Amino acid sequence: MTILKRSWQSWLALALVLAALATLPLLSAEAPIAYKPIRMFSIFVLTIGATVISLLPLPPVFVAVTLLVCAHFSTGLLISRLAGNEGMASTAFFFILAANWLLAWRCVSILSELRIRSRAIDSLLRLVIPAIFGAWILILWEAVTRGFGIPFIILPPPSAIGARLASSIPTLWADMQQTVFKAVIFGYVVGCASGFAVAILADRIAFFRRGLLPIANLMSALPIIGVAPIMVMWFGFDWQSKAAVVIVMTFFPMLVNTIAGLSAAGSMERDLMRSYASDYWQTLTKLRLPAAMPFIFNALKINSTLALIGAIVAEFFGTPIVGMGFRISTEIGRMNVDMVWAEITVAAFVGSIFYGVVTLGERALTFWHPSNRGG
Amino acid sequence: MAENNFSVVSARKLGLTFETNDGPVHALSDVDLEVKRGDFVSFIGPSGCGKTTFLRVIADLESATSGEITVNGMTPEGARKSRSYGYVFQAPALYPWRTIEKNIALPLEIMNYSTAERKERIERTLDLVNLAGFGKKYPWQLSGGMQQRASIARALAFDADLLLMDEPFGALDEIVRDHLNEQLLKLWARTEKTICFVTHSIPEAVYLSTKIVVMSPRPGRVTDVITSTLPKDRPLEIRETPEFLAIAHRVREGLRAGHSYEE
Numbered sequence: 001m002t003i004l005k006r007s008w009q010s011w012l013a014l015a016l017v018l019a020a021l022a023t024l025p026l027l028s029a030e031a032p033i034a035y036k037p038i039r040m041f042s043i044f045v046l047t048i049g050a051t052v053i054s055l056l057p058l059p060p061v062f063v064a065v066t067l068l069v070c071a072h073f074s075t076g077l078l079i080s081r082l083a084g085n086e087g088m089a090s091t092a093f094f095f096i097l098a099a100n101w102l103l104a105w106r107c108v109s110i111l112s113e114l115r116i117r118s119r120a121i122d123s124l125l126r127l128v129i130p131a132i133f134g135a136w137i138l139i140l141w142e143a144v145t146r147g148f149g150i151p152f153i154i155l156p157p158p159s160a161i162g163a164r165l166a167s168s169i170p171t172l173w174a175d176m177q178q179t180v181f182k183a184v185i186f187g188y189v190v191g192c193a194s195g196f197a198v199a200i201l202a203d204r205i206a207f208f209r210r211g212l213l214p215i216a217n218l219m220s221a222l223p224i225i226g227v228a229p230i231m232v233m234w235f236g237f238d239w240q241s242k243a244a245v246v247i248v249m250t251f252f253p254m255l256v257n258t259i260a261g262l263s264a265a266g267s268m269e270r271d272l273m274r275s276y277a278s279d280y281w282q283t284l285t286k287l288r289l290p291a292a293m294p295f296i297f298n299a300l301k302i303n304s305t306l307a308l309i310g311a312i313v314a315e316f317f318g319t320p321i322v323g324m325g326f327r328i329s330t331e332i333g334r335m336n337v338d339m340v341w342a343e344i345t346v347a348a349f350v351g352s353i354f355y356g357v358v359t360l361g362e363r364a365l366t367f368w369h370p371s372n373r374g375g
Numbered sequence: 376m377a378e379n380n381f382s383v384v385s386a387r388k389l390g391l392t393f394e395t396n397d398g399p400v401h402a403l404s405d406v407d408l409e410v411k412r413g414d415f416v417s418f419i420g421p422s423g424c425g426k427t428t429f430l431r432v433i434a435d436l437e438s439a440t441s442g443e444i445t446v447n448g449m450t451p452e453g454a455r456k457s458r459s460y461g462y463v464f465q466a467p468a469l470y471p472w473r474t475i476e477k478n479i480a481l482p483l484e485i486m487n488y489s490t491a492e493r494k495e496r497i498e499r500t501l502d503l504v505n506l507a508g509f510g511k512k513y514p515w516q517l518s519g520g521m522q523q524r525a526s527i528a529r530a531l532a533f534d535a536d537l538l539l540m541d542e543p544f545g546a547l548d549e550i551v552r553d554h555l556n557e558q559l560l561k562l563w564a565r566t567e568k569t570i571c572f573v574t575h576s577i578p579e580a581v582y583l584s585t586k587i588v589v590m591s592p593r594p595g596r597v598t599d600v601i602t603s604t605l606p607k608d609r610p611l612e613i614r615e616t617p618e619f620l621a622i623a624h625r626v627r628e629g630l631r632a633g634h635s636y637e638e
């Protein structure tokens with residue numbers, strides 16, 4: 001009969017807390033702002049308390065919630081005092097941070113093993129677990145950049161990026177409107193639509209298939225760095241030239257995938273259509289296009305990220321004084337790295353949302369495909 | 376309609392040669408055959424004997440290279456364009472993005488039937504193959520036997536008097552196959568269609584047919600045509616009667632003769 005549970009994370013966390021206590025203080029002696037005793041006391045009480053609870057034979061849900069609250073509250077108290085004390089963190093600081101990290105790990109592993117029957121709680125868990133993961137990437141990033149005093153222009157701490165993001169929302173919004181709502185959306189829609197239309201033409205007319213496809217292949221090899229300045233010459237500095245770059249980039253994946261998709265229908269299914277004396281367009285709309293949908297959505301997904309990259313890079317070659325690519329290229333020149341990171345964050349979010357929307361569309365339209373059927 | 380001597384399929388010295396890289400392959404040679412209205416004709420033979428190819432020639436999915444063939448008094452192409460046959464393939468070939476009733480509606484949509492008529496026909500054919508109530512399911516939610524029944528319903532949905540079936544139950548187990556054979560006979564009696572049925576199972580051919588065409592390979596040709604003496608009403612037990620066994624024996628002899636010819 002063991003009262004204490006065997007969990008290496010908890011035991012190691014206990015050892016690290018004790019090591020931290022032995023190597024106090026948390027900041028080196030020259031630190032301009034010291035931790036107040038009450039804050040230090042709270043940090044240790046929370047971490048030691050969480051460690052002890054995780055070692056006792058208590059219900060897993062209770063332990064997980066305690067760990068979630070105590071370890072993160074303690075971490076919050078610990079790293080929020082770092083601003084102004086850059087590069088002053090001592091060994092004890094990292095010991096206790098590591099202890100909290102292990103406790104969060106323990107918390108995630110308890111949560112992952114939970115067998116939940118309720119669907120609502122299950123989907124909540126599916127959000128909480130990656131959220132803890134993501135939070136710890138930011139926490140470690142913050143602690144390392146501030147704790148070791150890494151120069152701001154090499155890697156700014158996430159708190160500074162967040163502050164910059166919050167204070168420049170109007171600028172970021174204007175940039176997003178210019179780059180995403182004008183260049184990306186327009187270019188994406190036109191590029192995908194024309195790739196699709198040309199694929200149908202090539203399928204219908206042998207002359208196009210023989211003559212145009214090799215040239216389209218050539219188009220796929222065009223370097224965006226070469227195309228972008230030429231498009232600026234042709235279509236001017238505003239978003240139209242960026243949309244043109246996006247069209248060039250998205251056209252080819254859609255063309256190739258649609259052509260591959262149009263031959264995806266099986267020979268038996270085609271014979272069936274033939275036995276009904278079905279004409280070309282009936283066979284196309286009732287058999288070949290539905291069968292091509294997985295391929296077409298593949299292209300839409302590839303293009304959703306390509307379009308954003310294309311528009312941002314194209315803005316490096318001449319643009320009015322707004323746009324995500326413009327902002328990145330000018331702010332990096334002025335050493336405002338936090339603004340560059342804020343733009344990167346926005347681009348990552350927009351890209352993920354874009355991709356997510358396309359994936360939702362795919363689930364709705366290709367629900368029948370073996371990879372989407374599910375239970 | 377009453378003239379029962381009308382030839383639905385009539386083949387004279389029919390031949391089909393595929394040109395391949397290894398030289399010509401004679402899939403069919405000198406095939407002479409008459410299929411009368413209301414017949415249930417089975418084509419039986421070892422693989423490579425051209426039985427499926429012959430069915431595909433009737434359906435205008437392949438073209439004969441010599442001889443003559445008429446389907447409903449027309450060329451096969453004319454018959455296909457006037458939508459005079461329904462074809463059931465070896466696999467159900469249902470479209471997974473359509474529900475069962477939408478799959479049955481597929482030929483009706485292509486042939487421009489009205490919405491009301493589509494609905495009426497879907498209901499009637501689903502009932503005919505005992506799938507009433509499964510119309511809203513997707514094909515992948517049904518068993519293999521049910522899927523094949525749905526594909527038969529699809530072939531019956533429009534007004535074709537000729538039903539071409541290419542080993543439709545080949546992939547199903549013995550018990551399901553027996554059951555479907557029994558249902559197919561009832562369906563044939565109810566709809567009075569002409570059926571051409573390709574199989575490689577002797578009991579299946581004897582049980583179902585009014586006429587059994589025995590074929591042999593290389594080159595594919597007809598070696599025997601057996602007219603069944605069994606009554607039209609056939610319970611499954613008929614397969615143990617001496618009459619049934621005698622016909623089965625003759626089919627087996629025919630197959631064996633075709634085989635020895637090759638050696």
